[in-house]
Amino acid sequence: MQKSPRKFRNFRPPEFTRRRQNSQRGSVDVSNAHTQEQRPDIKTRLFIVWGVLMAAGLGLGVNLYQLQIVRGAKLKERARNQQMVNLRPFIPRRPVLDRSNNVLAVDRPVYTIYAHPKLFDKSNEDMALRLAPILNRDAAELVKIFAAKKSGITLAATLPEGVADRLISMRLNGLEFTQKYLRFYPQDDLVADVVGYVNLDRRGQAGVEYSQEKWLERTGQTVKLSRAGNGALMPDHAPSGFLNFDDWRLQLTIDTRLQRAARSALKQQMEKFGAKRGAVIVMDASDGAILSLVSQPTYNSNEYSQADIALFKNWAVADLYEPGSTFKPLNVAIALENGIIKPDDVFNDSGAIQVGDRTIKNAQNKRYGQINIAQILQHSSNIGMVQIIQRLRPNIYYNWLERLGLGQTAETDLPFEVASRLKSQEEFMTTPIEPATTSFGQGFSLTPLQLVQMHGALANGGKLVTPHVVRGMIDSKGQMHHAPTRPAPRQIFSAATAQRVVEMMETVVAEGTGKVAKIPGYRIAGKTGTAQKASSTGGYQVGARITSFVGILPVDSPRYVVLALVDEPKGENAYGSTVAAPIVKSVMEALIPIEQIPPSQPIQAPN
Numbered sequence: 001m002q003k004s005p006r007k008f009r010n011f012r013p014p015e016f017t018r019r020r021q022n023s024q025r026g027s028v029d030v031s032n033a034h035t036q037e038q039r040p041d042i043k044t045r046l047f048i049v050w051g052v053l054m055a056a057g058l059g060l061g062v063n064l065y066q067l068q069i070v071r072g073a074k075l076k077e078r079a080r081n082q083q084m085v086n087l088r089p090f091i092p093r094r095p096v097l098d099r100s101n102n103v104l105a106v107d108r109p110v111y112t113i114y115a116h117p118k119l120f121d122k123s124n125e126d127m128a129l130r131l132a133p134i135l136n137r138d139a140a141e142l143v144k145i146f147a148a149k150k151s152g153i154t155l156a157a158t159l160p161e162g163v164a165d166r167l168i169s170m171r172l173n174g175l176e177f178t179q180k181y182l183r184f185y186p187q188d189d190l191v192a193d194v195v196g197y198v199n200l201d202r203r204g205q206a207g208v209e210y211s212q213e214k215w216l217e218r219t220g221q222t223v224k225l226s227r228a229g230n231g232a233l234m235p236d237h238a239p240s241g242f243l244n245f246d247d248w249r250l251q252l253t254i255d256t257r258l259q260r261a262a263r264s265a266l267k268q269q270m271e272k273f274g275a276k277r278g279a280v281i282v283m284d285a286s287d288g289a290i291l292s293l294v295s296q297p298t299y300n301s302n303e304y305s306q307a308d309i310a311l312f313k314n315w316a317v318a319d320l321y322e323p324g325s326t327f328k329p330l331n332v333a334i335a336l337e338n339g340i341i342k343p344d345d346v347f348n349d350s351g352a353i354q355v356g357d358r359t360i361k362n363a364q365n366k367r368y369g370q371i372n373i374a375q376i377l378q379h380s381s382n383i384g385m386v387q388i389i390q391r392l393r394p395n396i397y398y399n400w401l402e403r404l405g406l407g408q409t410a411e412t413d414l415p416f417e418v419a420s421r422l423k424s425q426e427e428f429m430t431t432p433i434e435p436a437t438t439s440f441g442q443g444f445s446l447t448p449l450q451l452v453q454m455h456g457a458l459a460n461g462g463k464l465v466t467p468h469v470v471r472g473m474i475d476s477k478g479q480m481h482h483a484p485t486r487p488a489p490r491q492i493f494s495a496a497t498a499q500r501v502v503e504m505m506e507t508v509v510a511e512g513t514g515k516v517a518k519i520p521g522y523r524i525a526g527k528t529g530t531a532q533k534a535s536s537t538g539g540y541q542v543g544a545r546i547t548s549f550v551g552i553l554p555v556d557s558p559r560y561v562v563l564a565l566v567d568e569p570k571g572e573n574a575y576g577s578t579v580a581a582p583i584v585k586s587v588m589e590a591l592i593p594i595e596q597i598p599p600s601q602p603i604q605a606p607n
Contacts, residue, residue, distance in 0.1 A: 091218040092107035092181060092218070093107050093183065093198070093202065093216050093217060093218065094215065094216045094217075094218060094248055094249055094250055094473075095107075095249045095250070096195055096208065096209075096216070096249070096250045096251075096252065097249050097250070097251045097252065097474075098191070098251075098252055098254045098255060098256045099251065099252060099253050099254060099255055099291075099471060100255065100256070100257075101251070101478075102187075102256050103186050104185065104186070104187055104191050104195050104252065104254075104256070105183060105184070105185050105195050105198075105209065105301070106183075106184055106186070107181045107182070107183055107184070108160075108161065108181065108182060108184045109161045109179055109180070109181055109182075110158040110159060110160060110161065110164075110179075110180060110181070110182045111156070111158075111159045111160075111161065111164035111177050111178065111179055111180075112154065112156065112157050112158070112159070112177075112178045112180065113135075113154070113155045113156045113159055113164065113167065113175060113176070113177055113178075114152060114153060114154055114155065114175070114176040114178070115127075115145075115146065115153040115155050115174060115175055115176075116150070116151040116152065116153070116174045116175075116176065117146040117147075117149070117150050117151070117153070117174060118150040118151055118174075119151075119173055119174035120146075120172075120173060120174040121173045121174070122172070122173075124142075124143050124146040124147060125139075125143055127142070127146065127172065127174070128140070128142035128143045128146065130170065130172065131155065131167075131172075134163060134166055134167060135155060135156055135159075135163075137155075142155075155175075158182055164177060183197070183198040183202070183209075184302065185197070185300075185301040185302050187256060188300050188301070188302060189298050189299060189300045189301070190256060190259055190260060190263065191254060191256065191259060192206075192207070192298050192299050192300065192301045193207065193293055193294060193295040193298055193314045193316070194207050194208060194252065194254055194290075194293050194314075194414070194469055195207045195208055195209060195252075195301060196208060196209040196210050196301065196312070196415075197209060197301040197304040197312075199304075202217075204216065205304075205312065206304075206312040206313070206314075206415065206416075207314075207414065207415070208250065208252065208413070208414070208469060208470060210415045211413055211414060211415040212250055212413070212470060215250055215473060215482070216250055218246070246475070247475050247476040248473045248474065248475055248481055248482075249473070249474055249475070249476075250470065250472075250473060251470075251471045251472060251473070251474050252469050252470060252471060253284075253289035253290055253291060253468065253469055253470070253471050254290065254291065254292065254293070254469060255291050255292060255594060257590070257594055258282060258291050258292040258587070258590055258591060258594055259292045259293075259294060261292075261586065261587060261589075261590035262280040262282065262292045262294045262583075262587045262590075263280075263294045263296065264586075265280070265564075265582070265583045265586035265587055266278045266279075266280050266294055266296050266564065266566075266583055267296055269566060269569075269579055269580075269582060269583050270296055270566060270569075273566065273569035273570055273571055273574050273579055274569065274570040274571075275566045275567060275568055275569040275570070275579075276567045276568040277295070277296060277297060277315065277566075277567045277568075278295070278296045278564070278565060278566040278567060278583075279293075279294060279295045279296070279315065279316040279448050279563075279564070279565045280292060280293075280294040280562070280563070280564050280565075280583060280587060281293050281294075281316060281448060281449060281452045281561075281562070281563045282560065282561070282562050282587060282591065283452050283453075283456055283467055283560070283561045284559060284560060285455075285456035285457075285459035285460040285465065285552075285558065285559055285560065285561050286460055286465075286559055287465060288453070288456065288465035288466045288467045288468055288486070289468065289469075289471070290467055290468060290469045291560075291591075292587070293314070293316060293414075293449075293469065295311075295314050295315055295316055297311065298311060299311045299312070313416045314414060314416070315448075316447065316448040316449055316565075317412065317414045317415075317416060317417045317418075317447055317448075317449050318416040318417065318418055318447070319418070319447065320418060320420065320421060320445035320446060320447060321445055321446070321447075321448070321531070321533070321534075321546055321565075321567075322441060322442050322443070322444065322445050322531050322532070322533075322534055322546075323441045323446060323451050323529060323531065323548070324440070324441040324442065324529040324530060324531025324532075324546070324548065325380045325440060325441055325527060325528060325529040325530065325531070325576070326441065326451060326455075326527050326528070326529035326548050326549070326550045326563075326576075327440075327441035327451070327454075327529075328376075328377060328380065328385055328439075328440060328441060328527060329377060329455070329458060329501050329504070329505055329527050330404065330454055330455070330458070331385060331388065331389060331438075331439050332373060332376075332377065332388070332501055332504065333457075333458060333493050333497055333498065333501045334392070334397065334400045335388050335389070335391070335392060336493075336497045336500060336501065337400075337493050337494065337497050338392060338396065338400075340388070340391040340392050341373060341388055341391065343372070343373055343374070343500060343504070344372055344373075345372065345373060346370050346371065346372050347370075347371060347372075347376065347383075347384045347387045347388070348369065348370055349362070349367055349368040349369060349370075349371055349376075349379075349381050349383040349384050350367055350369075350383065351365060351366060351367030351368075351383065352365075352367075352383065353383050353386050353387070353436075355386065355432050355433050355436040356431075356432045356433050358433050358436075360382055360383065360386055360436060360437075361382070361383075362380075362381060362382050362383055363380065363382070363530065366379070367383075368381055368383075368384075371384055373388075373504060374504040374507045375507075375512075376388070377504050377505060377507070377508050377512065377527060378507050378508050378511055378512030378513065379512060379513070380512075380513055380527075380528060380529075382439075382440040385439040385440045386436045386439050386440070388439065389435050389436065389438070389439035390435070390436070392435075394428060394429045394434075394435050395425070395429055397435055397438075398422075398425050398428050398429065398435075401422060401438070401444075402422070403490075403492060404454055404457075404464070404492060405420065405450060405453065405454065405464065406420050406421075406422040406444060406446065407419065407420060407421065407422040408420065409450075410447070410449050410450045410453045410466065410467050411466050411486075411487060412449060412466065412467050412468055412469075413468045413469060413470045413484065414449075414469060417447065417449070418447065420444070420445060420446035420447065420450055421444060421445045421446075422444045423443065423444065441529065441531060442531065442532070445534070448563060448565055449467055451550070451563060452467060452550075452561050452563050453465070453466075453467050455550050455552065455561045455563070456561050457492045457493060457498065458493070458498045458501050458502055458505075458552065458558070459498075459502065459552045459558040459559060459560070459561050460489075460498075460558065460559070461495035461498055461499070462491055462492055462493035462494055462495050462497065462498040463489040463490065463491050463492065464489060464490045464491075464492050465489045466486045466487050466489075468484070468486060470484055471483070472484065498558075499558070502525045502552055502555055502558050503525070503555060504525075505525035505526055505527055505552060506523055506524065506525045506526075506555045508525070508526050508527055508528070509524045509525065509526045509551075512528075513528040513575075513576070513577045513581075514526040514527065514528055514549065514551075514577060514581055515577075516577060516578070516581045516582055516585065517549065517551055517581045517582075517584050517585045517588070518585070519585060519588060519589060519592070520603050521599030521600065521601055521602065521603035522553065522554055522588075522592070522597070522599055522600055523554050523555035523556055523600040523601075524551055524552070524553050524554070524555065524588065525551065525552040525553075525555050525558070526549060526550060526551040526552070526581070526584065527549070527550050528548070528549050528575065528576035528577045528580070528581060529546075529547065529548040529549065529550070529576045529580075530545055530546075530547050530548075530575045530576045531545060531546050531548070532544070532545055533545060533546055533567075533568070544568050545568065545569070545574070546565060546566070546567050546568070547565070547566045547569055547574060547575055547576040547578075547579040547580045548563065548564065548565045548566070548576050548580050549563070549564050549576050549577070549580035549581040549583070549584045550562070550563045550564075550584075551563075551584045551588060553588055553591070553592075553597065554597060554600050555600070556600050560588075560591060560595070560597075562584045562587050562588055562591070563584075564580040564581075564583035564584045564587070565580065566579045566580055566583075
């Protein structure tokens with residue numbers, strides 16, 4: 001078969017060619033027509049899009065103006081509040097020390113421990129057996145507690161740090177530990193009368209915890225710290241050293257060794273005589289520093305919530321009583337200072353004396369006949385004292401009582417102190433019985449602390465000093481940073497008069513009613529007192545008395561005053577000489593080695 005000639009291979013009929021060209025021209029025309037129709041639509045769409053974008057931009061601008069300008073300050077504050085936290089770090093209360101730097105009060109960490117039995121990985125029985133001996137709880141009781149509640153059980157509210165550390169080291173699941181700080185008193189009840197206590201709000205309520213609050217409470221600044229997204233605190237805004245605080249401590253004049261000896265001696269005599277209450281005060285008369293102040297009964301500062309609230313006010317500072325015969329040496333000093341008597345003057349004690357329409361007698365109706373001033377103190381003669389004071393004009397006597405501080409406070413740094421009471425000057429001067437009863441310590445009232453202050457004027461050469469328990473603020477190296485400002489000592493008696501009265505008081509211990517207070521080798525002055533208790537309704541309580549003894553040591557260089565009082569001792573033989581004097585002797589025996597007081601004369605060895 002022959003192939004077609006090559007020139008016919010691409011042949012197209014003319015009709016087909018014309019048809020195709022027409023088709024192509026028609027197609028181009030239609031396309032141009034559509035383009036012309038779509039141009040107005042595109043412009044509209046662009047205008048709409050442009051309008052939307054402009055409106056959105058305008059809206060964003062308005063909103064930005066609202067956020068940045070109108071509400072900017074408030075929003076910034078809200079953001080800072082979310083990002084920052086106000087923090088006032090816990091700052092421990094300052095410790096309280098005695099004069100030898102023994103700790104009397106301190107903040108220490110304690111833990112509250114919660115149990116969540118649902119998280120235990122051991123049985124309730126096993127957990128109870130592990131916890132019971134450490135928490136001092138009954139294991140069977142703990143099992144019942146764990147079974148009754150699945151979470152949030154308080155096992156201990158104030159667990160000591162050492163015990164909590166033991167539990168933490170056991171790595172027991174289901175236990176939660178929350179740390180806090182609690183005021184702790186290592187001496188328990190030994191110095192509660194002086195130190196006081198702090199309540200749950202960490203505020204002092206008694207003792208120096210209350211009166212020295214401004215010095216014990218450290219002031220801390222509130223700082224703002226930024227907070228990360230996960231809530232963690234960031235120290236970038238913390239001021240430098242904001243967690244640092246001083247190491248100051250409040251040092252007292254109290255000596256815990258002497259305090260312990262005084263409390264032991266007081267408790268022994270109170271138990272022996274079935275007394276209602278008692279007190280012992282030891283003062284260094286050179287500056288008024290209180291070395292010991294004991295009241296009984298007392299309370300434990302660590303367990304103040306269980307105590308009788310009446311005990312929070314130290315009765316040696318807050319209660320008044322009639323001092324009785326312990327005030328007689330002060331009246332002798334007033335008489336000597338005014339020149340109305342001489343040390344060798346003699347008075348006739350007939351056992352009774354008439355003053356106005358009243359008859360005054362000695363205790364137990366005793367009569368001593370012809371006695372000098374020292375013997376008046378030795379025998380505690382009421383009749384002799386009345387005769388002495390009758391030589392002094394009432395207005396002068398009254399002025400001297402005011403100079404001594406009657407009708408005022410001792411201005412001590414212990415809280416709740418009350419002012420002593422003295423009759424009005426008009427009543428005192430117009431009623432002869434008032435000067436007469438005042439001569440032997442009745443008809444007025446004062447606090448035991450104020451009586452010690454007055455006897456201090458006999459022991460330090462005639463100056464009235466301010467009794468105090470606060471020495472000052474010291475740092476950890478013992479350097480003093482703050483010492484309280486106290487009233488300047490007031491000269492009441494001449495040094496010669498004060499020494500003369502002390503020597504007369506020495507005869508009370510050597511030969512009179514205070515013989516039981518003798519200490520071999522030491523010259524001790526003293527005065528007993530057995531006073532009736534005044535009744536709130538007037539007059540005196542039948543059978544109720546306060547026994548007391550005040551001692552001064554040593555006579556050759558007087559410095560220390562020791563007062564013991566026992567309220568309502570029972571028994572026929574309950575007097576100042578039998579109840580209170582032995583207490584003062586015991587306290588002085590402890591005071592001598594503590595203060596290193598040398599003997600006044602050689603001590604003879606017992607045969």
